[in-house]
Amino acid sequence: MDITDSAQGPFPLFYILIKMTIAYEQKDTILHVESLSIAYGDKVIISDISFTEKDTIRKDKVQGQTIAFVGRSGRGKSTLFKALTGLEQPTTGVVLIPDFSQSITNGNQPAKKVREGDVGFVNQKYTLFRHKTIYQALQFSLRNSSISASEKQEKIMKYLADWGLEQCKNQYPNELSGGQKQRTAILEQLLNSNYYMVLDEPFSGLDVGNILNVKESFRLVNESHELNTIIFSTHDIELAVELADSVYVVGYPKNNNGTLNRTGTILKHFDLKEMGLAWQGEFTDKHLDVAKEIKSIMLDS
Amino acid sequence: MIKKWLRPFEEIAGNQRYMITGIWIILVIGYWVISSLGTKHLFPTPVQVAGGLRSLYNEGLVVHIVSSLLLCFKAAFISIIISLLIVYLSPIPLLKPIALFFSKLRFLPLTGITFYLSILVSNARQMQVWVLVIFMSLYFITSLLAVLKDIPEEEIDHARSLKCSRWEVLWEVVIKGRLDYALDVLRQNLAIIWMMLVTVESILVAAGGLGVLIKNSDKFANHGRIVALQIVILLIGLLLDWILQTLRKGLFRYSTF
Known part of the structure; x- marks a missing residue:
């Protein structure tokens, strides 16, 4: 591991990691989760979840973050995602994101607790407003934006063209193909939530073509702003390792007596940037090894 | 084949x-x-029905149809406004019991309600309207509550994730997003009201209407007229149903059910 600078701290971090192949820097914290737990009555779904993600910078390339959460069904991934998006209030702990409405003080970007709407959320059904056309839906996403009406129209039309949705801008969700719905759902959240987007099992039930569509959407989001952060869950471990630069394994930890503690938590984190596996553009043997290790952890959880 | x-x-x-x-x-x-051949038969012959229809037409069948339709539309309009208001406010926890209470009232018998209404309303035509409004509303509220209950949580979460306030969620997902369902609820419940029309119109014979015609025909056991009227009522009911169905599909392109 070639770490040339390792100045560390909770928020104003700035250290540089240079890999053999791809160099990158890490700057401010963009997501900080601390001691998060969620319980419904006596039933604790997830507990002791803590992690931090930082803004990644690559030279001569706009690079957003792609974070994957993997784990067996019923381990609390969806509940965790609801907490990350502010749709569910944590029983304990906090989810912090930078507050870009405030100016930097003492070199630090002030943080704020996540609230609903701060982080975009796309569920696996790619839910859209059934009574709005694509254009109307994107217009609605920009309703709180301070830009003028003509600028909004220009922005929407540019996104529609870039994302291959121009031809169907006046169609309703029931008139769209699966791929068009996916792109609209992602775009809608991208326009509304600024930098963050959580996708719950975006590849579930998709055919090869639509998986490629979503992967292409990820690339477009990632390359449009360095702060853009995609957080997704999937049961396709190879896909998670191929796409993400950071992978978290969620599952039930083992008790001292070897039985499972039936509360979801993060069992392991794989920083694929640090491992030199992120942004490779191909799935190598090293990726496969990581996927195998993840599966092994999952099977024990 | x-x-x-x-x-x-x-x-x-x-x-x-x-x-x-x-x-x-x-x-x-x-x-x-x-x-209907022979001397003893349950149904009148087609000739008797055609004769009944002719005599009804001569007695002003069209005027009676218009009178019934006006009564039905007036009651439906008032009823849908009241019902939508009660149901759209039902997501507010404090007001939800009101909608649930009205929905439960649909098991009340008609007679009891007409007794109290006759004390409150002096005008017979108004009485007809309000009997229909009350019954229509109870069924509307029940059906509309079912529509609300069937809204998937994902749709609510989707709106919330787009920074919609709770009132915006109500407006976008429940009200605007389910307008076509409200129209379909109206279509389905209109059939119940159309069926009740005969009973309600018999409250006030002077106001006319298809119910009055049936009552008069029934009194004289004029089977030809009774069946002719039944056919007219059925066809108008089907026409109303078709109009509302076509209206829903025409107004809401996304309404595919």
Whole structure:
């Protein structure tokens, strides 16, 4: 591991990691989760979840973050995602994101607790407003934006063209193909939530073509702003390792007596940037090894 | 071809569907003609029905139809406004019991309600309207509450994730997002009201209407007129149903159910 600078701290971090192949820097914290737990009555779904993600910078390339959460069904991934998006209030702990409405003080970007709407959320059904056309839906996403009406129209039309949705801008969700719905759902959240987007099992039930569509959407989001952060869950471990630069394994930890503690938590984190596996553009043997290790952890959880 | 017609879940071509419908119509009419032959018969003959229809027309059938439709539309309009207001406010926890209470009231018998209404409302025409409004509203509220309950949580979360306030969620997902369902609830419940019309119109004979015509025909056991009126009421009901269905599909392109 070639770490040339390792100045560390909770928020104003700035250290540089240079890999053999791809160099990158890490700057401010963009997501900080601390001691998060969620319980419904006596039933604790997830507990002791803590992690931090930082803004990644690559030279001569706009690079957003792609974070994957993997784990067996019923381990609390969806509940965790609801907490990350502010749709569910944590029983304990906090989810912090930078507050870009405030100016930097003492070199630090002030943080704020996540609230609903701060982080975009796309569920696996790619839910859209059934009574709005694509254009109307994107217009609605920009309703709180301070830009003028003509600028909004220009922005929407540019996104529609870039994302291959121009031809169907006046169609309703029931008139769209699966791929068009996916792109609209992602775009809608991208326009509304600024930098963050959580996708719950975006590849579930998709055919090869639509998986490629979503992967292409990820690339477009990632390359449009360095702060853009995609957080997704999937049961396709190879896909998670191929796409993400950071992978978290969620599952039930083992008790001292070897039985499972039936509360979801993060069992392991794989920083694929640090491992030199992120942004490779191909799935190598090293990726496969990581996927195998993840599966092994999952099977024990 | 006939084999296909008898096999469960068999998909058949459109023209064959028309053929099957045509065969059934011919069978029903045939049965009607045959069963009304002879001196003793349950149903009046087609000739008697045609005669009944003619006499009804001469007595101002069209005016009575208009009177019934006006009563129905007036009651439906008031009822849908009241019901939508109660149901759209039901997501507010404090107001939810009101909607649930009205929904439960649909089990009340008509007689009890008309007794109290007759004390409160002096005008007979108003009485007709309000009896219909009360009954229509109870069914509307029940059906609309079911529509609300069926809204998937994902749709609410989707709106919330787009920074919608709770009131915006109500407006976008529940009200605007389910307008086509509200129209369909109106269509389905209108059938109940159309059926109740005969009973309600008999409250005030002077106001006229199809119910009055049926009552008068019934009094004189004029079977030809009774069946003719039943057919007229059925056809108007089907026409209203078709209009509302077409309206829903025309107004809401996304409404595919």
